[in-house]
Amino acid sequence: MIKTENLTKEYNGNKAVDSLNLEIAEGDIFGFLGPNGAGKSTTILMLVGLIEPTEGKCFINDIEVARNPLRVKEIIGYLPENVGFYPNMTAEQNLDYFARFYAMMDARQRKKRIEELLELVQLDGVSQKVGGYSRGMMQRLGLAQALLNDPAVLFLDEPTANLDPEGVFQYRKLIKQLSDEGKTIFVSSHILSEVSKVCKTIGIISKGRLIARGTLEELKTELSSVGVENMRIIVETIEPMPEITHGDIINAEYDETMRKVVIEARSDIRDYISSGLLEKGIRIREMRMEEPTLEDVFISVYRR
Amino acid sequence: MEAKGLFNVARKEFIDHLTSRKFIIILGLFLIVSSIAVYQGVGDYNRELTQYKEQISQTKEVPVSWMPQKPSILLVFQRMSWQITMLGGILAIAMGFDLITREKESRSLKSLLSHPVFRDEVINGKALGGILALVFAAGIAIVISLAMLLLFSIVPTMDEFTRIIIFGTVTVLFLITYFAVALMMSTVSRDSGSSLIYALIILFALSFFMPTFANVVETSVVGEPPEFPGMHYVHIRSVNADKNESEAIISPPVTPVSEEEMKRYEEESNAYWEKRRAIHDAISVVVPNENFQAVTQVVLNPHFERFQYGVQYGEPPDAGEEKSLSEALGIVWKNILALVIFPLVFFAVAYVKFMRMDIR
CATH class of the missing domain: 3.40.50.300 (P-loop containing nucleotide triphosphate hydrolases)
Structure with missing residues (x-):
C-alpha cells in the first residue's frame, strides 16, 4: 500500500x-x-x-x-x-x-x-x-x-x-x-x-x-538488547542486608533500614545476589529486575 | 492543466476579494473620488459647451477663418484617469500583496495543496480571481460614470462610447500591472508586511522616482535647450541696500533677430526637443503610470497633438486635427504593449517562484 x-x-x-x-x-x-x-x-x-x-x-x-x-x-x-x-x-x-x-x-x-x-x-x-x-x-x-x-x-x-x-x-x-x-x-x-x-x-x-x-x-x-545497556534490580529483604559487591554493579542505593536496595548493574546479577544473601541467612521478601520501558529504550536509541 | 482546480481557486479568490474589508474600503474610496472627478468633469464640459455655443453664435455674426471645437464628454474621463493613477495602484496592491504570504502565514497553503490541485492552478487561479475583481472594480467605476452622465442628460456618441470602453480596458491593464507587482512580492517575500512594503516601494519608485530620473538623464544627455536669439537680459539692481530691496531692468534685444537666425533656432530647437522626447519615451515606457496617462490622453482627446513637454509653441495642446480611434491607438501602441508586457513579466516571476516554493 x-x-x-x-x-x-x-x-x-x-x-x-x-x-x-x-x-x-x-x-x-x-x-x-x-x-x-x-x-x-x-x-x-x-x-x-x-x-x-x-x-x-x-x-x-x-x-x-x-x-x-x-x-x-x-x-x-x-x-x-x-x-x-x-x-x-x-x-x-x-x-x-x-x-x-x-x-x-x-x-x-x-x-x-x-x-x-x-x-x-x-x-x-x-x-x-x-x-x-x-x-x-x-x-x-x-x-x-x-x-x-x-x-x-x-x-x-x-x-x-x-x-x-x-x-x-x-x-x-x-x-x-x-x-x-x-x-x-x-x-x-x-x-x-x-x-x-x-x-x-x-x-x-x-x-x-x-x-x-x-x-x-x-x-x-x-x-x-542494543538500546539499554544497564539494568535496575530491586531487592527487599526481611532482615537488614550487608552491602552487596560485584564487578558489574555501577550504583547501589540502600534505604536507611538496609532492607531495600536499588542496584544499577551492567548485567543480570540476580542469581549472584540471591545465593549471597541465602548464604548469610537473609530472607528475601522480593527481588525483581525492572525492565526498561519502551520509552527508556527509545531515549537510549535516540541518544546514540 | 485541469480547469476545474483553476476555476475553483479563481472563484474563491474573487469572492474573497469582493467580501474583504480592505477591498470594499478602497473600492468605496475609489468610486467616491471617481464620482467627484466625473461630477467636476461634467461641470467643465458644460462650461466649455456654453463657451462653444457662444463662439458659434459669434461666428455667425462675424465670419472667422477658424471654427471652434465642440467639447467632448470624454473630458469627464480625463479627470478620472488622474485619480485612477494613484488610487487604482493602491487598490491593486492592496488586493495582491498578501495572496501567497497570507496562505503561508495561516498554513492553509499546505492544506490546499494536499488536495488534488496543481500548483499552477493555484497561482493562476489567484491571478484570475484578482483580475476578475479588478475588472469588476473598473467596470463599476465606468458604469457609475456613465450613469452620472445620463443623469445630467449627456449621451455619448458611438465613437465616444467606444473610447470609454477602451479607457476602461486600459484602466484594467494598468490595475493588473500593480496587482502583478503585488502578487510577485507576495510570492517572494517572507511575510505580508514585507510584501506590502516592497510593493509600495515599487509603486512610489515608478510614480515619483522614475519621472525625475528620466528628467535627469535627458538633461545630462542632451544638455540645456538652445538659446533664443536676440535674448533679453534681465539686470537686478539694488535700490535700497538697507532694506534689501532691488528691481529688475529688462534690456532691449541685444541683437536684432534675422529670419535666418530664427529659422536656425527653430531647427535646433526642434532637433533638441525631438531628441529629448525620444529619451523620455524610452525611459517612461517602463513606467506604468506614464503609459497609462499616455494612452488615456490620446484615447480620451480626439484632438490630441503630440506636444513637447506640455509646451506647444503658439498652440494649445488639444488644437490638432481630430484623430480617429485607430490613429490614436497607432500613436500609443508602444505604451499599450508595455501595459500588456509589464504584468506578464511580473506574473511570470510570481509563477516560477511559486512553482519552486518549498512547502514545509
Whole structure:
C-alpha cells in the first residue's frame, strides 16, 4: 500500500531523509516515531506529493507519487502538523472549498459528506469563522478535511497535538474505526505513548534513517538488547542486608533500614545476589529486575 | 492543466476579494473620488459647451477663418484617469500583496495543496480571481460614470462610447500591472508586511522616482535647450541696500533677430526637443503610470497633438486635427504593449517562484 525505495531528501547538502526503505501493508496502522527533526514530516511531505524527493521513489497503491501526484491525492488524506485553514471562512466553507477539487463529488454529495464529517469531529452547529477557533478545534477540523474524500490511505502528522483528553480519546476511537474499515493509516509522532496506543506496527526514524521496524513487542525486544545497556534490580529483604559487591554493579542505593536496595548493574546479577544473601541467612521478601520501558529504550536509541 | 482546480481557486479568490474589508474600503474610496472627478468633469464640459455655443453664435455674426471645437464628454474621463493613477495602484496592491504570504502565514497553503490541485492552478487561479475583481472594480467605476452622465442628460456618441470602453480596458491593464507587482512580492517575500512594503516601494519608485530620473538623464544627455536669439537680459539692481530691496531692468534685444537666425533656432530647437522626447519615451515606457496617462490622453482627446513637454509653441495642446480611434491607438501602441508586457513579466516571476516554493 505504502512503499518507499531509497527515499532521500537533501536540503543544502544535508540529508533530512536518508535512503528510506519502507513497506506498509494495507489496513495497517503504522506509527512513525522519531524525535523532532528526525525527518518524519519530510517523509510524509514526499509521500503526499508536496515535495519531490532528491533521490529514490515512493508509491501509494503502486502509483508513483512524484509522477502522478494528483492521482495519489485523490486516494489519500493528509492532516499536516499545525494544520491551517482560511480564517475568513466557516468550517463548512473551508471543507466545501477543498471538496470541490475532487472529481467524484457533486454539490449534494459534498454537502452530505461535510455534514457527516463535522458531526464526526463534533464541529457540527459551530457557525463561527475558523479564525476564531481554538487549536484543538482546528486540529479536529484538520482531521475532517483529511477524511473528505473517504481516503484509502491516511497520513496524520502529530495528530494529537493540541487535542484535549476528550479529543484524544475520540481520535483513538476514530482511528480504530477507520482501521476496521480497511484503511491504511500512517501516524507520525514523537510521542511514544500515543503511537503505542493506536499503532499495529512502528518504525523509528533518527537522523533521516529508519533504525528499527516491527510490532511494539518486536521493537521492545530488538531494541532492549542494543538500546539499554544497564539494568535496575530491586531487592527487599526481611532482615537488614550487608552491602552487596560485584564487578558489574555501577550504583547501589540502600534505604536507611538496609532492607531495600536499588542496584544499577551492567548485567543480570540476580542469581549472584540471591545465593549471597541465602548464604548469610537473609530472607528475601522480593527481588525483581525492572525492565526498561519502551520509552527508556527509545531515549537510549535516540541518544546514540 | 485541469480547469476545474483553476476555476475553483479563481472563484474563491474573487469572492474573497469582493467580501474583504480592505477591498470594499478602497473600492468605496475609489468610486467616491471617481464620482467627484466625473461630477467636476461634467461641470467643465458644460462650461466649455456654453463657451462653444457662444463662439458659434459669434461666428455667425462675424465670419472667422477658424471654427471652434465642440467639447467632448470624454473630458469627464480625463479627470478620472488622474485619480485612477494613484488610487487604482493602491487598490491593486492592496488586493495582491498578501495572496501567497497570507496562505503561508495561516498554513492553509499546505492544506490546499494536499488536495488534488496543481500548483499552477493555484497561482493562476489567484491571478484570475484578482483580475476578475479588478475588472469588476473598473467596470463599476465606468458604469457609475456613465450613469452620472445620463443623469445630467449627456449621451455619448458611438465613437465616444467606444473610447470609454477602451479607457476602461486600459484602466484594467494598468490595475493588473500593480496587482502583478503585488502578487510577485507576495510570492517572494517572507511575510505580508514585507510584501506590502516592497510593493509600495515599487509603486512610489515608478510614480515619483522614475519621472525625475528620466528628467535627469535627458538633461545630462542632451544638455540645456538652445538659446533664443536676440535674448533679453534681465539686470537686478539694488535700490535700497538697507532694506534689501532691488528691481529688475529688462534690456532691449541685444541683437536684432534675422529670419535666418530664427529659422536656425527653430531647427535646433526642434532637433533638441525631438531628441529629448525620444529619451523620455524610452525611459517612461517602463513606467506604468506614464503609459497609462499616455494612452488615456490620446484615447480620451480626439484632438490630441503630440506636444513637447506640455509646451506647444503658439498652440494649445488639444488644437490638432481630430484623430480617429485607430490613429490614436497607432500613436500609443508602444505604451499599450508595455501595459500588456509589464504584468506578464511580473506574473511570470510570481509563477516560477511559486512553482519552486518549498512547502514545509
